[in-house]
Amino acid sequence: MKARLIDSGNVLKIVDLLRARGREVIAPFCGRGRDSYFDTVTDENRAQVRLHLPNPYYPPKRFVFPHIERLMRVHGKNGAMTIEPACEAPPRAIFGIRSCDVAGLWHLDRFYLGRDYRDVYYERRRKNLFLVNMVCTDPAQDIGNDCFCLCADTGPAAREHFDLQLMDLGDGQFMAVAGTAAGEELFSEPIFRKGTGACVERRRAILAEVRKRFGTTTSWFTATVRYVSQGTILEKTWEEIGNRCLECGGCTYVCPACTCFTVSDRQVGPEEVERVRIWDSCGLSGFTRMAGGFNPRRAVHDRRNRRFFRKLAQYFIQRELAVACVGCGRCAAVCHGDIGMPSIVEMIRRAAPEPPKNEPAQH
Amino acid sequence: MNPPNTENIYLPKLAVLDRVVDDIPEVKTFYWRFEDPAEQAKFKHFRxxxxxxxxxxxxxEFPASLPPSPTEEETFFTIRQVGSCTSALHQLKPRDKFAVRGPYGNGFPMEEYEGRNLTFVAGGIGLIPLRSCIVYALQNRAKYGRIQVFYGAKTPGELMYLTDLRAWEKGGAMECHLTVDRAANGWDGHVGVVGSLFKKSGVDMPVDNTTAFVCGPPVMFRFVIKDLLALGFKENHIMSTLERYMKCGVGKCGHCCIGVAYICVDGPVFTYEQIKKLGEDI
Structure with a gap:
C-alpha cells in the first residue's frame, strides 16, 4: 500500500477533488452537543465538515442500503402492465467513515453479494462508492465511551476495504494510505507529498497510544461465542435479557452489520404502484408472524436469542469470516435497557451455562 | 444449490391467470403461465x-409451494385464502395479471430416493407441497419402490386433490389411505388422526428402505414424527418442508432464518435430523 503526507489545512481538499470527479461526497458534521450526522457536502456547508467528532449514531450503511429503497415501479392495470426496476446508484464517496463502519460495509458485502444470489441494488450502490476512512486518534472526540473496536478487531485503524485512509499525525500533517488503485490515483494531486520513515514511526506510536485511550467498554466474544454456538445458555438468562428489551428495534437500526429488511407495496398514483424495501428488525414482534397469525417466535427473549445467535454463532462466523459485530458501540449507546452487544456478551459470560452432566454435587 | 444469478433477484415476471378451480372451502387452484413463453420454458425446470x-x-408478495410436478404440462398454485395477498389472489379472474419469480429453494433430492419406498404423510393443505413429489414419482414409477399416501383432514369436505388421488390410485401405482377427524354425511372411511392409519388393519407399511415425507400443521407434524420414529424410521429418512414468513425468497431479507438455516435457500426441504438441530419450534 502506498502512503503520502498531506497538510491538515489541505485535508478538506480531498473532498473537493472527489466532488470535482463527479462524486456526491458524504461527510460528518456536528449537530448540537455530541450529536453528529452524515450529510452531503455542498459549497455552503463544506467549511463545516469536521475531521474529529463523535461517530454519528445513524450509520453510513444507508448509502448502500437505504432505510427505504425503491425496488421497482409497476405501471398500469391489467391491460398493459409494465414493471420498471428502480436503478439509483449515484457515484458517491463517504469522507471520514470510521474503521468500524468500514468493517460494517465489508460485512454487508459478504452478505448481500455472497452465497447463491447477488443483490443488484446493493451491488450497484457499492460499486459506485469511494471510501475515505478516518482513523480515530482523538480520545476526546473520536472515541466514545461505548467504543469497543479493539475487541471486534476492526479498529481504530482499518487494515483494508477502504480506498483511502487518513490519519492525523498531530503535527499539522495527516498520513494518507491508499487501499485501492482508485485511492492511489488521488496521489497524483499536488496536495500530497512523499512521506518519511519518521512519519511511519509516528503513525505506529500514535496507534499504540490510542489503543490505551479507550473507555471501559469491552466485549470479549470468545466464551459467549462458545456458549451461543453450543446452545448451553440457560433459558433463564435469555429471559433476563428479554425482560430488559423494550422492543424498539433501535439496536438493529443503528447497527452497521444488520441486514434484515421487509418489503412493502405502496400506491403512488392512480395506476402506479411502488415496491420498496424497508429496514426491519428481528427484535420486533411481527418479524416472524405469518399470515393467519401464527408466530413461531412470540416471546421477546426468543427474539433477543435470535439476534445474538445470528451475530455470534460459530456457523455464521465461519461463513462470514467474523462475528457480525464491528464494535462501534452504537447499540450500547442507544439501548434503554442496556442490552447492547457488550452487556449481552458480559451477561452470557457471567451467567452459569448448563452444568456439565457429570459434575459432583456441591456441599 | 441454485445456480449463481446475476439478474435482479427481486424483479418478478408478469404472469396471466388461465383458470381458477375450486378445491375445498377457502382453497382454490390457480392455473397460470408467464406472459413471456421464454420465461415459462425457463421456469419449467423447477424441482x-x-x-x-x-x-x-x-x-x-408471498411465497407459495409449487404443487405441479415439472413433468406436468401446466403450472399452478393451490392457495388458501388467509392473509391480504392470498385474498387478493382469490379475487382475480381468468386473464387477470399478477407476477411470479422463482423457482426458489432446494427441493426434494428425487434422485437420492431412487430404489426406495416412498411414504407420504399429509395433513390438511400439507398435501400441496407434497403433490409435486408424488406426481413426479408416479411419472418415474419404475425408479421407486412402493408409494403410499396417508392423508387426513378435519372433515371429508376438506380433503384436497381427491380426484387426483383417486386417479393415481387406479391401476395400483400407489396406495392411498384417507382419514378425517370428524365424519360427515356419507363418509364411510377411517376416522381419526393421520397416525392412526399406520396401524389400521389391512395397512402394510414398509419401514426398511423407505423415505417418509411429512407435511401438515405443527401439531400433526409432532405426533406423526413420534409415530414414525416408533415404527423404526431413521431421522434422516423423514423429510419435511418448512414454511416461514418470507419477503425475498433468496436469503437476504432475514425473516425465514431459523437456527443456522435460511428456509428459502437452505430449505424448505429438510430431514427431521436437520430440523431437530435448528433449535426452534417449527
Whole structure:
C-alpha cells in the first residue's frame, strides 16, 4: 500500500477533488452537543465538515442500503402492465467513515453479494462508492465511551476495504494510505507529498497510544461465542435479557452489520404502484408472524436469542469470516435497557451455562 | 444449490391467470403461465418441493409451494385464502395479471430416493407441497419402490386433490389411505388422526428402505414424527418442508432464518435430523 503526507489545512481538499470527479461526497458534521450526522457536502456547508467528532449514531450503511429503497415501479392495470426496476446508484464517496463502519460495509458485502444470489441494488450502490476512512486518534472526540473496536478487531485503524485512509499525525500533517488503485490515483494531486520513515514511526506510536485511550467498554466474544454456538445458555438468562428489551428495534437500526429488511407495496398514483424495501428488525414482534397469525417466535427473549445467535454463532462466523459485530458501540449507546452487544456478551459470560452432566454435587 | 444469478433477484415476471378451480372451502387452484413463453420454458425446470414468490402489485408478495410436478404440462398454485395477498389472489379472474419469480429453494433430492419406498404423510393443505413429489414419482414409477399416501383432514369436505388421488390410485401405482377427524354425511372411511392409519388393519407399511415425507400443521407434524420414529424410521429418512414468513425468497431479507438455516435457500426441504438441530419450534 502506498502512503503520502498531506497538510491538515489541505485535508478538506480531498473532498473537493472527489466532488470535482463527479462524486456526491458524504461527510460528518456536528449537530448540537455530541450529536453528529452524515450529510452531503455542498459549497455552503463544506467549511463545516469536521475531521474529529463523535461517530454519528445513524450509520453510513444507508448509502448502500437505504432505510427505504425503491425496488421497482409497476405501471398500469391489467391491460398493459409494465414493471420498471428502480436503478439509483449515484457515484458517491463517504469522507471520514470510521474503521468500524468500514468493517460494517465489508460485512454487508459478504452478505448481500455472497452465497447463491447477488443483490443488484446493493451491488450497484457499492460499486459506485469511494471510501475515505478516518482513523480515530482523538480520545476526546473520536472515541466514545461505548467504543469497543479493539475487541471486534476492526479498529481504530482499518487494515483494508477502504480506498483511502487518513490519519492525523498531530503535527499539522495527516498520513494518507491508499487501499485501492482508485485511492492511489488521488496521489497524483499536488496536495500530497512523499512521506518519511519518521512519519511511519509516528503513525505506529500514535496507534499504540490510542489503543490505551479507550473507555471501559469491552466485549470479549470468545466464551459467549462458545456458549451461543453450543446452545448451553440457560433459558433463564435469555429471559433476563428479554425482560430488559423494550422492543424498539433501535439496536438493529443503528447497527452497521444488520441486514434484515421487509418489503412493502405502496400506491403512488392512480395506476402506479411502488415496491420498496424497508429496514426491519428481528427484535420486533411481527418479524416472524405469518399470515393467519401464527408466530413461531412470540416471546421477546426468543427474539433477543435470535439476534445474538445470528451475530455470534460459530456457523455464521465461519461463513462470514467474523462475528457480525464491528464494535462501534452504537447499540450500547442507544439501548434503554442496556442490552447492547457488550452487556449481552458480559451477561452470557457471567451467567452459569448448563452444568456439565457429570459434575459432583456441591456441599 | 441454485445456480449463481446475476439478474435482479427481486424483479418478478408478469404472469396471466388461465383458470381458477375450486378445491375445498377457502382453497382454490390457480392455473397460470408467464406472459413471456421464454420465461415459462425457463421456469419449467423447477424441482419438486421448490417454491415461488407470487406478487399482487399494490398488496404484496408471498411465497407459495409449487404443487405441479415439472413433468406436468401446466403450472399452478393451490392457495388458501388467509392473509391480504392470498385474498387478493382469490379475487382475480381468468386473464387477470399478477407476477411470479422463482423457482426458489432446494427441493426434494428425487434422485437420492431412487430404489426406495416412498411414504407420504399429509395433513390438511400439507398435501400441496407434497403433490409435486408424488406426481413426479408416479411419472418415474419404475425408479421407486412402493408409494403410499396417508392423508387426513378435519372433515371429508376438506380433503384436497381427491380426484387426483383417486386417479393415481387406479391401476395400483400407489396406495392411498384417507382419514378425517370428524365424519360427515356419507363418509364411510377411517376416522381419526393421520397416525392412526399406520396401524389400521389391512395397512402394510414398509419401514426398511423407505423415505417418509411429512407435511401438515405443527401439531400433526409432532405426533406423526413420534409415530414414525416408533415404527423404526431413521431421522434422516423423514423429510419435511418448512414454511416461514418470507419477503425475498433468496436469503437476504432475514425473516425465514431459523437456527443456522435460511428456509428459502437452505430449505424448505429438510430431514427431521436437520430440523431437530435448528433449535426452534417449527
Amino acid at each position: 419438486p418441493g421448490q417454491f415461488a414468490q407470487v406478487s399482487l402489485f399494490g398488496v404484496g
